[in-house]
Amino acid sequence: MNILEMKDITKAFPGIVANDRVSLTLEKGEVLALIGENGAGKSTLMKILSGAQRPDSGTIVIDGQTLTGYNTREAIDLGIGIVYQELNYLGALSIAENLYIGRIPVKGRLKKIDYPTLFAKAKEIMQELGLGHLDPATPVEQLSTAEKQLVEIARAFTREVKILVLDEPTSALSDTETEDLFKLIRSFKQRGVSIIYISHRLNEIFEVADSVMIMRDGKNVARRRIADTCTDELVRDMVGREIKDMYPKRQDIAIGKEVFRVKNLRTNFLKDVSFDVREGEVVGLFGLMGSGRTEIANCIMAVRKYDSAEMTVDGAAYAPKKPHDALDNGIAYVPPERKSDGITAVLSVKDNITIANLRKFAPKGIMNLKQEMALARDWVEKLNIKVPQILAPVETLSGGNQQKVVVAKELNTEPKVMILNEPTRGVDVGAKVEIYNLINDLCDSRKAVLMISSELPEIMAMADRIFVLHEGRITAEVPKSEFSQETLLKYAIGG
Ligand SMILES: Nc1ncnc2c1ncn2[C@@H]1O[C@H](COP(=O)(O)OP(=O)(O)OP(=O)(O)O)[C@@H](O)[C@H]1O
Ligand SMILES: [Mg+2]
Structure with a gap:
């Protein structure tokens, strides 16, 4: 019996039909993956189910009851639980609260x-x-992004629900944390809870889901049983073409002189962290949750104080006092939490892209608005950012498209050193390739790239060297010839 039947759901926003007569069915105890490119309409469909948004037309029947109110109260009463894609926590309150x-x-x-x-x-x-x-008494704002994400997920599991919606729950998690989540999903499934699982990580879908529904341009294009499909087919369903190389790392780029060096970086957690990044090189920083990856980035960006460190950019001492010093010294940073640190939600897509480097358009103090607009348009095109209107507030973009805006904004500062912290978070398979190509371009133009990522396949494909971090200490510097999941994980757990 179907626990959920959504029929002919339509929802339009100015300039775009986000859901175009979408239908979805879900059985009791079924884990259904919902996939599609950034902006395909997945989150919108789930917000309609959770009562956060009202459909223009269509019907929803949950366990035999037809929805009438389309508000969150009604949805909660009928047993819908949801973890939204963007984190929603009260930072000053404790985890338990x-x-x-x-x-x-x-x-x-x-x-x-x-x-x-x-x-x-x-x-x-x-x-x-x-x-x-x-x-449990720790204020949530003190947690890492991954921990915050786990708190959001945990909240959904504390409720009595019939249907649980997880909208990209693992985008900031590494494999170990994802495994814990899957265990929990399986135990809920066993109790008869149905789950809708959204993710851009296709390997997860094969591990956890029974079936998969694919959306494209606001429509549902297919529903398949996991046992009867494969990655290539799903990619074709989603993007309408084949993607030959998921990780197009360019091998022909020569690595040059040192651009950025961090020596003996110390905080009360970090212990003499040292590494360097050279021209044309991608250096990976890998570690498990809580290993200190983001703390290193925060020290470099001067959003966190450190006890001591010797840092250099192009051989010159770099001792940042405030975040702007990073920009002035040619260091750009894509942070892991876009909602709080990456974007300004109410500003337009254009403003978000150009804001970090307005000086570029005002050489004599007078803004060249035409040039600014043209450049923003360039980025939207280059990164294929799906936006009805470049002046639309960035908060109206889908999650993956917001992420692309953050990447564009930082690239626009034309840095010497680019620090990317989970750069492809929530980004679809096709757009990931675009971002990897931009990383190639950065290397080709002699920049230095520091890449922090919890996705092993990504970091192994794109990095030239990887430093592994465990509890605030670098445990290994691994050359490309020695990359393997086992090696990296071994050092990440302190071996
Ligand atoms: N509140 C809103 N106002 C205007 N447009 C919106 C709003 N919410 C969503 N949209 C638009 O609807 C479309 C579908 O967005 P949605 O968030 O459902 O995509 P998605 O499939 O979840 O993508 P992603 O994988 O990036 O999360 C996008 O083009 C988006 O810009
Ligand atoms: Mg979404």
Whole structure:
């Protein structure tokens, strides 16, 4: 029996039909993967299911009941749980409070918050998702992006639900954390919960899903059983063509002199971190959650204080005091959390792309608006950013397209050193190739690239050398000839 039937759902936004008569069915206990290119309409369809958005037309029947209100209350009452693509946490509140928000256990006549119960319940689910090492009282804003993502996921699992929607839950997770999530998904499936799973990582879909629905340009194009399909077929369904080389690393680029060096970087967590990046080179920084990858980037970008370090750019000392010093010294950074650090949600796509380097358009202090617009358009075209209108607020873009805006914004600063932290987060298979090609272009124009990524296939394909980090310490410098998943993981767990 179908637990869910969405029929002929249509939803239009100014300039774009996000869902065009989409139908979706889901069986009890089924794990259905929902895939499609950035902007295909996946999140919109799920927001309609969760009551966050109202469809223009169509019907939704959940467990025999037809939806009438299209609001979040109704959806929750009917057993819909959702983890949205963009993180939604209350940073100042603790992990436990974020998990049980709206349902905090209370005791006594005065209804005081029952912290022991709250923390105990929180700890249980945290353990299952690999967050057991954390104190439930920790404010969420102190967590890494991956940990925040796990908190969001954990929240969905604390609720009694019939249908659980996970919109790109693993985009900031590494393989180990993803495995924990899959265990939890399987145990929920066993209890009869149905799951809709959105991801751009196709290998995950083959591991966790029973079936897959593919969307393209707002329409559903196919529904297949996982057992009867393969990656190539799904890629063709999604992008309408074949992608021959998922990781088009250029091998012909000569590696030149040193551009960027970090020596003995120390914080209370980082222990004498040293590495260097040369002209035309991509250096990978790999480590598990909490290993300190982002902390290194934050020190370089001066958003975090460090105790000591000797850093150089092109041989000249680099000792940043404030974030702008990084820009002035030719260092650009694509951060892992686009919503809080990467984009300015209400500004237009154009403004977001050009904002970090406005001086470029105002050589004599007077803005050349035409030039600015032309350049923004160039980037939209180059990265194939799906946007009805370049002046639309960036928050109206799909997640993957927002990510492309962040990448364009940083590339536009024409840096000497480009630091990319999970650059292809939430980006579809086709657009990933575009970003890898841009990385090739950076190398070709003698830039130095530092790439932080938890996707092993990506970092192994694109990097020329990889430094592995474990608990704030570099445990290995691995040359390309020795790249293998086993080697990298071994050093990442401290071996
Ligand atoms: N609130 C909104 N206002 C205007 N346009 C919107 C809004 N929400 C979504 N859209 C547009 O609808 C289309 C579908 O977006 P959606 O977020 O559903 O894509 P998606 O399949 O989830 O993509 P991704 O893989 O990048 O997350 C996009 O073109 C997007 O710009
Ligand atoms: Mg989406």
